[in-house]
Amino acid sequence: MDALMLHCAIPAVHQKKNKKYAMATHREANYHFDGGVFVDPTPMPSDIPHVDEVGATSAPLLSASFFIGARCQPYSDDYMLCKQEAGGKGAAPCLKEGRRVTRCAISVLEDMNKSCAEVFKTHYECLEKQNHELYACRPAERALNKCVFDNLKLEKKVPGSDLKDPVWLKKNPGYKPDTVDADGVAAAKAAGV
Numbered sequence: 001m002d003a004l005m006l007h008c009a010i011p012a013v014h015q016k017k018n019k020k021y022a023m024a025t026h027r028e029a030n031y032h033f034d035g036g037v038f039v040d041p042t043p044m045p046s047d048i049p050h051v052d053e054v055g056a057t058s059a060p061l062l063s064a065s066f067f068i069g070a071r072c073q074p075y076s077d078d079y080m081l082c083k084q085e086a087g088g089k090g091a092a093p094c095l096k097e098g099r100r101v102t103r104c105a106i107s108v109l110e111d112m113n114k115s116c117a118e119v120f121k122t123h124y125e126c127l128e129k130q131n132h133e134l135y136a137c138r139p140a141e142r143a144l145n146k147c148v149f150d151n152l153k154l155e156k157k158v159p160g161s162d163l164k165d166p167v168w169l170k171k172n173p174g175y176k177p178d179t180v181d182a183d184g185v186a187a188a189k190a191a192g193v
Contacts, residue, residue, distance in 0.1 A: 122143070
């Protein structure tokens with residue numbers, strides 16, 4: 001970079017201070033907060049019952065998501081209808097409905113941990129290892145689907161699909177994982193799927 005271009009690129013305030021200029025190799029982050037904890041101290045209204053957080057990370061939630069959808073559909077529909085009727089007033093008018101959805105999701109996770117803990121863990125650990133790619137964990141998914149259906153009577157259905165041959169049951173899928181999930185294959189063999 002020639003001297004004229006360098007001179008124009010540096011703000012006038014800095015040009016007066018130093019005669020020699022060098023390109024910056026590091027720039028400090030410009031944070032717009034003081035680094036404190038962001039918690040709203042306002043207590044919840046007393047007419048809204050307390051509900052615990054779901055307390056699950058993304059992999060178990062992804063693993064259980066279709067079953068949560070199957071059992072919690074009525075609560076979820078009520079919540080979405082409430083938000084639509086609220087007309088953009090935010091989530092506050094629909095806190096009761098939202099808490100019902102949360103309680104339902106917690107109940108599904110608890111039931112899966114009671115009835116299908118081993119295959120549930122195998123599936124969500126596979127998802128963790130495989131960057132949350134469902135296609136990479138199909139054997140463990142088949143075992144989990146069978147266990148959940150047998151014990152909880154919840155069937156996995158992909159919303160909006162009318163597949164006669166669901167993607168998790170395809171013999172020759174379009175996407176194949178680079179690595180084989182040995183634990184998932186063993187779980188699928190043990191489940192007979």
